[in-house]
Amino acid sequence: MVRFSARGAEFLRAHLINLILALALASLALTPSLVPRPTVFQGVMAGLWFMIGFQLGFAVRAAARILARRLHGGRSASGAATDPPAGSGPGAQRSRSPLRAAGLAAAIGVGLLVYVLGYGALVVSWQNEVRALVEMEPVDGAGHLAFLISMFTTLLLLFGIARGIRALRQAAGAQVARRGGSLRQARWASQATGLVAVLALVLGVLGGGLGVVAEVYQDRDAATPEGITAPVLPGRSGGPDSALAWDGLGRQGRAFAGGGPSAAQISAVTGTAAQEPVRVYAGLSQGADLQARAELVVAELERHGGFDREVLLLATPTGSGWLEPQAIASLEYLYAGDVASASMQYSTQPSWVSFLFDPELPEDSSRALFEAAHERWRELPEAERPKLVVYGLSLGALGMSGSFEDLDDLLARTDAALFTGPPSNSEPWATLQANRDPGSPVWQPVYREGEQVRWQSKPGDFAALGGVWQQPRLGYLQHATDPITWLDPAVILRSPEWLQGPSAAGGRGPDVSDSMRWIPGVTFAHLVADMLVSEAVPPSHGHNFGDVAVDGWAQVLPGHGRSQAQLDAVQTVVEQIDTQNPSWE
Known part of the structure; x- marks a missing residue:
C-alpha cells in the first residue's frame, strides 16, 4: 500500500x-x-x-x-557548469x-x-x-x-x-x-x-x-420523411399537375410539398370556408443554377395560380432545405388557405456547414428567388397583386433579409416580413439592434418606438409595445436564450450587451441565468456548444419558436379577420405540428 x-x-x-x-x-x-x-x-x-x-x-x-x-543558464559566468539546486540530486530523492x-x-x-x-x-x-x-x-x-x-x-x-x-x-x-x-x-x-x-x-x-x-x-436528401406522401391535392409541387418531379424535390422539399393543412383541415379548425393552399418548391437538382431554379419556381407559381392568391409567401429554408412547418401552416390557417408559399433548395448540408463553407449562398439563393418572383409580381395590375411577404428562420433569415439593401428597401418591396432567430451577422438586424432606442434591452429592443420594426419573444410582445405600427411591417422573433442569435466573435474578447447585469434589472433576458458570467474565450465556446442543443428546449426558449408563429404572422400581416377564439384554436393545432427534428438541419 x-x-x-x-x-x-x-x-x-x-x-x-x-x-x-x-x-x-x-x-x-x-x-x-x-x-x-x-x-x-x-x-x-x-x-x-x-x-x-x-x-x-x-x-x-x-x-x-x-x-x-x-x-539561470546551465553554466556560471566563467563558463563552468553550475551545481544543481540543493535538494534536487539523486541523494535528495532517495531521502524522501x-x-x-x-x-x-x-x-x-x-x-x-x-x-x-x-x-x-x-x-x-x-x-x-x-x-x-x-x-x-x-x-x-x-x-x-x-x-x-x-x-x-x-x-x-x-x-x-x-x-x-x-x-x-x-x-x-x-x-x-x-x-x-x-x-x-x-x-x-x-x-x-x-x-x-x-x-x-x-x-x-x-x-x-x-x-x-x-x-x-446526401443520402438523407434522397429519402422521404415518415408519414409524407406525394400530393394528391392540386397546387403542390410534385403532385399530378406539377412540372417539378416529386423525386427531385429533396427530402425537405417533399416534407414541405407533401405536408401542411388541407382546406378541410383549415375549415375544421377555424369554422370557415377555406381554399387548398399552394406550396411550390424546387429541389437542388431542379435547375442548372440558382437563377434557373428561381425561374422554375415562378413558372410553378403561375401554373398553380399562386399569383392569384391573397398572400404570396417567399421563404428561404435552412441549409438542408428545411422550412419550419409551424410558420408556414400558421399563415395558411390565418388566411383560410388563400396563400401561395414558394421556396427552393440551395444545399443538402446542415446550416452550420453551409454557413462555414459558403456563407453567401443563402443570400444568393434568396435574392434569385425574390427578384424572379418580384419581377412577375410587378407585372400584375396593382389592384390584383397578392400581398408579397418574405420569411426565413435561422440561416434562412440571414439569407432572405440579406436580399435587400437595407430596411427601407425591404419595406418598399414587400408587404410584410417575418424573420425568426436571425444569426448575429444578419442585416438589417445588426444595424437595427445597434441603433435601438435608448433604454431598450438588446435582447428585446425597441427601434423608433416600434413604428416599422418590432421584436417578439413570446406571444403578445408585438402588441404590448403599443403605439402605431405602420404597414408594411417587419417583425423579428427572437429569444434571449438563443445562442444562434448571440454567437458573435466579438464575445471572445468583450462582454456582450446581453450579459450586462441581472435579469431583474433588465441586464439580461428573464430566462437567462444570473449565474452565467462572461469569461473571455469560454463564453464563445459555450455558445458554439449551445447551438448544437438549442432546439432541445421548450418553445419560447433557445432556438424553438413554435409557439410564436401564429401571433407573429397575425401581427405582422393583419387583415386576416380571425377572432381571438379562432386564433386560440389555430394556436393549439400549430403547437402540435411535428417539426421533423430540425436541430441538425
Missing part, C-alpha cells in the same frame, strides 16, 4: 500542473450557459475540456523548463521516505476529492437553475449517472489516443538515437512526430467528419 501511495505521490508531483489545468478547464466547461445541456452531451464536453487542459499542462511545463534554463510520499499523495487526493464534490454540487445547482428558467425538469439521479459515464468514457478514449501519440513519439526518438543521432536530434524527432500525429488526427477527424456529414445528408 505504501509503495502504491508513493507511486501515486510521484505521479501527482510530476503531473500536478496538468491536473490543475485539467480541472480548471473542465470546471469552466461546466459553468452556466444560455440553455441546459443533455447530461450525456455535458459529460462529453467536460471530458474533452479536461483532456485539453491536461495536455496543455505538458506545454506549460516545457515552457517553464525553457524559461528556467534561459534565466515512502511514508512522507504516501502522506503527500493522501493530502492532495483528499483536496482534489473535496474540490470535485463541492464543485459538482455547485454545477448541479447551476444546471437545475438554467433548466427551471426554460421550463424543464431538474436533473435526476439517472442524469447524474449518464453524465459520469459519458465523461469517463470520453476521458478513456482521449487518454488512449494520447498514449498512442506518446508511443509514436518515443519510437521516433529511439529510432534517431539508434542511428547515431544526438539527444537533441532525438528530442526534436520526437516532438515533430507528436506534432504531425496531432495535426493528422485533427485534420482527419475534421475532414473525415465533414465527409461523413456530406455523405449522410
Whole structure:
C-alpha cells in the first residue's frame, strides 16, 4: 500500500500542473450557459475540456523548463557548469521516505476529492437553475449517472489516443538515437512526430467528419420523411399537375410539398370556408443554377395560380432545405388557405456547414428567388397583386433579409416580413439592434418606438409595445436564450450587451441565468456548444419558436379577420405540428 501511495505521490508531483489545468478547464466547461445541456452531451464536453487542459499542462511545463534554463543558464559566468539546486540530486530523492510520499499523495487526493464534490454540487445547482428558467425538469439521479459515464468514457478514449501519440513519439526518438543521432536530434524527432500525429488526427477527424456529414445528408436528401406522401391535392409541387418531379424535390422539399393543412383541415379548425393552399418548391437538382431554379419556381407559381392568391409567401429554408412547418401552416390557417408559399433548395448540408463553407449562398439563393418572383409580381395590375411577404428562420433569415439593401428597401418591396432567430451577422438586424432606442434591452429592443420594426419573444410582445405600427411591417422573433442569435466573435474578447447585469434589472433576458458570467474565450465556446442543443428546449426558449408563429404572422400581416377564439384554436393545432427534428438541419 505504501509503495502504491508513493507511486501515486510521484505521479501527482510530476503531473500536478496538468491536473490543475485539467480541472480548471473542465470546471469552466461546466459553468452556466444560455440553455441546459443533455447530461450525456455535458459529460462529453467536460471530458474533452479536461483532456485539453491536461495536455496543455505538458506545454506549460516545457515552457517553464525553457524559461528556467534561459534565466539561470546551465553554466556560471566563467563558463563552468553550475551545481544543481540543493535538494534536487539523486541523494535528495532517495531521502524522501515512502511514508512522507504516501502522506503527500493522501493530502492532495483528499483536496482534489473535496474540490470535485463541492464543485459538482455547485454545477448541479447551476444546471437545475438554467433548466427551471426554460421550463424543464431538474436533473435526476439517472442524469447524474449518464453524465459520469459519458465523461469517463470520453476521458478513456482521449487518454488512449494520447498514449498512442506518446508511443509514436518515443519510437521516433529511439529510432534517431539508434542511428547515431544526438539527444537533441532525438528530442526534436520526437516532438515533430507528436506534432504531425496531432495535426493528422485533427485534420482527419475534421475532414473525415465533414465527409461523413456530406455523405449522410446526401443520402438523407434522397429519402422521404415518415408519414409524407406525394400530393394528391392540386397546387403542390410534385403532385399530378406539377412540372417539378416529386423525386427531385429533396427530402425537405417533399416534407414541405407533401405536408401542411388541407382546406378541410383549415375549415375544421377555424369554422370557415377555406381554399387548398399552394406550396411550390424546387429541389437542388431542379435547375442548372440558382437563377434557373428561381425561374422554375415562378413558372410553378403561375401554373398553380399562386399569383392569384391573397398572400404570396417567399421563404428561404435552412441549409438542408428545411422550412419550419409551424410558420408556414400558421399563415395558411390565418388566411383560410388563400396563400401561395414558394421556396427552393440551395444545399443538402446542415446550416452550420453551409454557413462555414459558403456563407453567401443563402443570400444568393434568396435574392434569385425574390427578384424572379418580384419581377412577375410587378407585372400584375396593382389592384390584383397578392400581398408579397418574405420569411426565413435561422440561416434562412440571414439569407432572405440579406436580399435587400437595407430596411427601407425591404419595406418598399414587400408587404410584410417575418424573420425568426436571425444569426448575429444578419442585416438589417445588426444595424437595427445597434441603433435601438435608448433604454431598450438588446435582447428585446425597441427601434423608433416600434413604428416599422418590432421584436417578439413570446406571444403578445408585438402588441404590448403599443403605439402605431405602420404597414408594411417587419417583425423579428427572437429569444434571449438563443445562442444562434448571440454567437458573435466579438464575445471572445468583450462582454456582450446581453450579459450586462441581472435579469431583474433588465441586464439580461428573464430566462437567462444570473449565474452565467462572461469569461473571455469560454463564453464563445459555450455558445458554439449551445447551438448544437438549442432546439432541445421548450418553445419560447433557445432556438424553438413554435409557439410564436401564429401571433407573429397575425401581427405582422393583419387583415386576416380571425377572432381571438379562432386564433386560440389555430394556436393549439400549430403547437402540435411535428417539426421533423430540425436541430441538425
